[in-house]
Amino acid sequence: MPIKLPSFRARRDSYPPDLWTKCPQCGDMLFNKQLEKADRICPTCGHHFRLSAEARLEMLLDKDTFRERDAGLQSVDPLGFVDQKPYPERVATAQAQTGLRDAAVRGTGAIEGQAVSICVMDFGFMGGSMGAVVGEKVARAAEDATEERIPLVVVSASGGARMQEGTLALMQLAKTVAVLERVRAARVPFISIMSDPTTGGVFASYAVLGDVNLAEPNALIGFAGARVAAGTIAQELPEGFQRSEFLFEHGFVDRVVQRRELRGEIAALLRFMRVPSVGLQQAAPASFNPIGAFLSSVAGGNGGDRG
Amino acid sequence: MATVVDRLLGRPAETAGDGKGDGKGKRDDRSRTGALDPKDAVWRRVQLARNLARPRTLDLLAEMADEVIELHGDRGFGDDPAIVAGFARIDGRRIAFVGQQKGADTDENIRRNFGMPHPEGYRKSMRVMEMAERFGLPIVTFVDVPGAHPGPESEERGIAEAIARSIGLMSRLRTPIVAIITGEGGSGGALAIAVGDVVLALENAVYSVISPEGCASILWRTADEAPTAALAMKMSAQDQVELGVIERIVPEPGEGAHADPRETAKRLRTAIIAELDRLAELPLDELVEARYRRYRALGPYTEVATPEVAPPPSRGIADRLRDLLDPTRWSMGMPLPGSSRRDEPPAHEEV
Numbered sequence: 001m002p003i004k005l006p007s008f009r010a011r012r013d014s015y016p017p018d019l020w021t022k023c024p025q026c027g028d029m030l031f032n033k034q035l036e037k038a039d040r041i042c043p044t045c046g047h048h049f050r051l052s053a054e055a056r057l058e059m060l061l062d063k064d065t066f067r068e069r070d071a072g073l074q075s076v077d078p079l080g081f082v083d084q085k086p087y088p089e090r091v092a093t094a095q096a097q098t099g100l101r102d103a104a105v106r107g108t109g110a111i112e113g114q115a116v117s118i119c120v121m122d123f124g125f126m127g128g129s130m131g132a133v134v135g136e137k138v139a140r141a142a143e144d145a146t147e148e149r150i151p152l153v154v155v156s157a158s159g160g161a162r163m164q165e166g167t168l169a170l171m172q173l174a175k176t177v178a179v180l181e182r183v184r185a186a187r188v189p190f191i192s193i194m195s196d197p198t199t200g201g202v203f204a205s206y207a208v209l210g211d212v213n214l215a216e217p218n219a220l221i222g223f224a225g226a227r228v229a230a231g232t233i234a235q236e237l238p239e240g241f242q243r244s245e246f247l248f249e250h251g252f253v254d255r256v257v258q259r260r261e262l263r264g265e266i267a268a269l270l271r272f273m274r275v276p277s278v279g280l281q282q283a284a285p286a287s288f289n290p291i292g293a294f295l296s297s298v299a300g301g302n303g304g305d306r307g
Numbered sequence: 308m309a310t311v312v313d314r315l316l317g318r319p320a321e322t323a324g325d326g327k328g329d330g331k332g333k334r335d336d337r338s339r340t341g342a343l344d345p346k347d348a349v350w351r352r353v354q355l356a357r358n359l360a361r362p363r364t365l366d367l368l369a370e371m372a373d374e375v376i377e378l379h380g381d382r383g384f385g386d387d388p389a390i391v392a393g394f395a396r397i398d399g400r401r402i403a404f405v406g407q408q409k410g411a412d413t414d415e416n417i418r419r420n421f422g423m424p425h426p427e428g429y430r431k432s433m434r435v436m437e438m439a440e441r442f443g444l445p446i447v448t449f450v451d452v453p454g455a456h457p458g459p460e461s462e463e464r465g466i467a468e469a470i471a472r473s474i475g476l477m478s479r480l481r482t483p484i485v486a487i488i489t490g491e492g493g494s495g496g497a498l499a500i501a502v503g504d505v506v507l508a509l510e511n512a513v514y515s516v517i518s519p520e521g522c523a524s525i526l527w528r529t530a531d532e533a534p535t536a537a538l539a540m541k542m543s544a545q546d547q548v549e550l551g552v553i554e555r556i557v558p559e560p561g562e563g564a565h566a567d568p569r570e571t572a573k574r575l576r577t578a579i580i581a582e583l584d585r586l587a588e589l590p591l592d593e594l595v596e597a598r599y600r601r602y603r604a605l606g607p608y609t610e611v612a613t614p615e616v617a618p619p620p621s622r623g624i625a626d627r628l629r630d631l632l633d634p635t636r637w638s639m640g641m642p643l644p645g646s647s648r649r650d651e652p653p654a655h656e657e658v
Binding site for chain 1: 550
């Protein structure tokens with residue numbers, strides 16, 4: 001290993017974008033600190049910038065209610081995949097950049113007093129791509145929701161399946177969707193929130209299957225990447241193709257919701273979408289009560305037909 | 308890598324080491340028995356899987372079934388010629404079948420949209436599969452698809468939703484399902500009809516999360532590296548068996564399925580009958596539970612010891628020192644918390 005002093009050049013090069021961000025929609029230069037304070041929404045035009053998992057959880061959940069689970073799940077390299085860089089190196093780089101172990105964070109929390117099982121994705125980690133770890137976290141979040149009889153909330157931000165895990169990444173579509181079928185059979189509500197971007201295998205599995213699908217404004221949501229679509233078929237793509245509003249117009253999104261209103265919308269929905277047999281559970285405790293959940297799961301365990 | 312492929316092809320690892328060699332010009336005309344490097348070997352299979360003369364779903368059924376009744380339409384939008392579905396009788400056993408159908412020539416390929424289904428194709432398939440459950444018919448699916456159709460109409464009508472629903476339906480149907488990758492297993496468009504109690508593949512079939520061209524153009528920035536991507540993704544049926552995605556391989560005759568479609572159908576027929584009889588023995592509850600567990604368990608990961616709560620956002624002195632000592636991280640300029648949240652270039656990964 002050559003010994004050499006780290007250069008400070010990289011940091012100097014990235015100095016301006018550390019302070020300012022140009023809004024891709026209106027072109028305004030935004031001071032980063034202000035942008036963070038504004039929940040990463042452009043104050044001029046309302047453009048929603050991408051949000052980290054941490055910021056997302058903070059925004060959606062009641063203060064200090066988040067309890068992370070499965071923080072230690074980590075990707076392995078089942079194919080021995082090497083492109084320009086070996087896959088484990090890419091993972092290590094992404095971990096160092098984001099402080100996350102993989103592209104999803106999951107746990108429990110409360111939204112306006114209602115306990116939820118929540119999983120949020122982070123696009124900053126390898127494009128939010130879904131490998132076995134992301135699939136497992138979504139599946140476990142769904143299983144906990146079923147067992148503890150609390151609603152499931154998943155916030156997607158992903159380019160799709162992680163190519164470096166090959167068909168095993170593809171199999172995460174089947175894994176997550178199979179678990180969601182059981183969530184549905186158990187009459188546990190599932191709210192799917194699509195943020196920018198939600199594409200490929202993530203959109204074509206759990207993200208599209210919410211009992212209620214919410215989307216942030218102007219988020220890229222689609223099955224095939226626009227480049228794939230434009231390349232495979234010689235056809236001009238329509239205006240606003242694969243944006244939240246396009247999905248809304250065609251009936252695949254229930255509501256397009258401003259970021260700051262998401263929390264209230266979810267809470268309002270969950271007041272209607274009560275988990276049967278739990279009874280009138282006002283202001284559910286932030287922390288999970290194993291005995292209560294066990295009793296309610298026994299009581300409602302055989303609700304076999306789908307809702 | 309070379310040795311794995313050599314072992315799978317049942318020959319000594321004589322070509323190990325030249326995996327990086329440029330085999331572009333000679334890829335097509337190397338014979339099967341010749342010494343192929345692993346990249347050429349897998350690329351040869353990709354081409355066999357895409358061979359225009361490869362027998363398609365209806366060709367195979369015509370050979371192996373005593374009776375075939377095709378059903379049409381999704382009852383909502385239309386009939387998709389890229390997916391065929393219906394009832395068939397194989398050696399006296401009644402089944403429901405679903406499969407993608409590519410064309411045998413350009414005219415038919417245009418009519419069948421090169422075997423790339425629209426949402427209505429998957430919805431037709433779901434309709435027939437639900438019927439199969441109701442009437443106690445096992446399901447056999449034939450997977451041969453470059454990918455679901457990626458165009459605007461497909462998105463407008465909800466291709467992602469159709470695929471996700473189809474996967475979900477197949478994960479819980481209370482009837483045996485045998486899925487066979489007969490040609491190209493192209494990503495979500497393939498998986499949508501490939502969730503089964505057992506997944507078989509013809510010898511030269513391939514299965515991948517993205518087309519090798521698509522993978523190469525994203526990760527290598529040129530579609531010319533498709534053979535390299537094909538090898539890296541381990542998309543051959545043999546590699547898929549090792550990964551646990553496919554259970555069994557059905558050998559193809561001679562130079563490949565296209566050389567003798569009748570013999571290919573005969574071998575498939577034997578394999579299908581064996582699987583149907585085996586699955587028919589299992590109680591439905593066990594069958595569905597085993598299928599669920601099969602998919603629930605796919606995809607390895609590890610679990611490392613970690614504090615219950617997420618680590619604080621600020622990077623400690625130890626992390627910074629580690630970065631200083633790790634040359635692979637120097638190029639990143641040691642990002643500070645919050646500074647890596649720029650809107651980055653488009654996703655690197657997409658199905």
